[in-house]
Amino acid sequence: MAPATSSTSSAITLNINGEKHHLPVDHRTTLLDALRERLDLTGTKKGCDQGQCGACTVLVDQRRAVSCLTLAVAAEGREITTIEGVAEGDELHPVQQAFLDLDGYQCGYCTPGQICSAIAVIEEHAAGRPSAVTEDLSPEAAPQPLTPEEIRERMSGNLCRCGAYVSIVRAVARAAEAHAETRTAGAKETTA
Ligand code: FES
Ligand code: FES
Numbered sequence: 001m002a003p004a005t006s007s008t009s010s011a012i013t014l015n016i017n018g019e020k021h022h023l024p025v026d027h028r029t030t031l032l033d034a035l036r037e038r039l040d041l042t043g044t045k046k047g048c049d050q051g052q053c054g055a056c057t058v059l060v061d062q063r064r065a066v067s068c069l070t071l072a073v074a075a076e077g078r079e080i081t082t083i084e085g086v087a088e089g090d091e092l093h094p095v096q097q098a099f100l101d102l103d104g105y106q107c108g109y110c111t112p113g114q115i116c117s118a119i120a121v122i123e124e125h126a127a128g129r130p131s132a133v134t135e136d137l138s139p140e141a142a143p144q145p146l147t148p149e150e151i152r153e154r155m156s157g158n159l160c161r162c163g164a165y166v167s168i169v170r171a172v173a174r175a176a177e178a179h180a181e182t183r184t185a186g187a188k189e190t191t192a
Contacts, residue, residue, distance in 0.1 A: 012076045016041065017085025025072045032056045032067035034075075035082060043083035043112045047159070054158030057113035058082045064120040066157075083112035086119060095119050095175040104171035106162035114158045118172045121154040122146070122179050146176045 005011050011024045014034065023038055032049075035041040035058070044067055047055030051069040058067045059081040086093040095118045098104065105111040125146045130137055133153045134144060144150075151172045152165070160168065 010073055012073055014039075014072065014075055014080060015078065016080045017082060027071070027073055029072045030068050031058070031065075031070040031072045031075045031080070034072040035067060041082050041084055045109055045112055047110070047113075052159075053110070053113075054117060055110050055113045057116045057158065059116055059120060062120065062123065064117050081116070083115060086115065093119065094178045095122070095172070098171040098175040098178070099168075102167050102171040102174060104164060104167045106160075106164050110158060110160045110162075114155070114160065114168055117155055117158045118168075118175060121151070121172065122176045124154070125150065125176065126179065126183065146173065148173065151176075 005024070008028075009024055009026050011022065014021045014023070014031075016035070016039070021039055023034065025034060025038070029038075032044060032046055035044050036046065044058055045055040046068065047053035049056075049068045051066050054066065056067040057064050059065070060070065060075060060078050062079070062081075087096060092100065093115070095115050099111065099115060104114070125131075128143065131150055131153045133149050136144065148169050151169045155168065155172065
């Protein structure tokens, strides 16, 4: 039997959706292949395998990452969330629910990546991080709304071959509104 660790492979531990997975990997193995081929987490999709379509998007330490360009060994010690881990038990994540309610998909192949990206986009916007189309970048600028233009720009790394973009933008906007309402209610509770 081959040793778990050699000059070209290592035994690593990946923390995925709150569970630790121990596995030996060739150093060239991408996170995408580790998820799909080694751990049977096939919700994350392979489209282009070269960082251009966004189908393989997952969250690494709450930031989105294309798993086809992330080496599995580089993901060790990070908190990885895949589409299989975004729901709370039987309760869908608000972004999943919005995609379902507003038909934010057709064939569904790009959808796991779209949803993971959208979750991060909403957090990035709520944290005040600007995009290439954010107009007022001055430090004293009031928080700016997550407009359809902002959503299109921030989600531009996620392609949809079915062209479901109109519904995807609506779904992200709906989920962002729900997220903002939850934050406002939480802030009121804290100050009450
Ligand atoms: S499969 Fe990773 S970006 Fe296309
Ligand atoms: S829903 Fe088919 S590729 Fe996006």
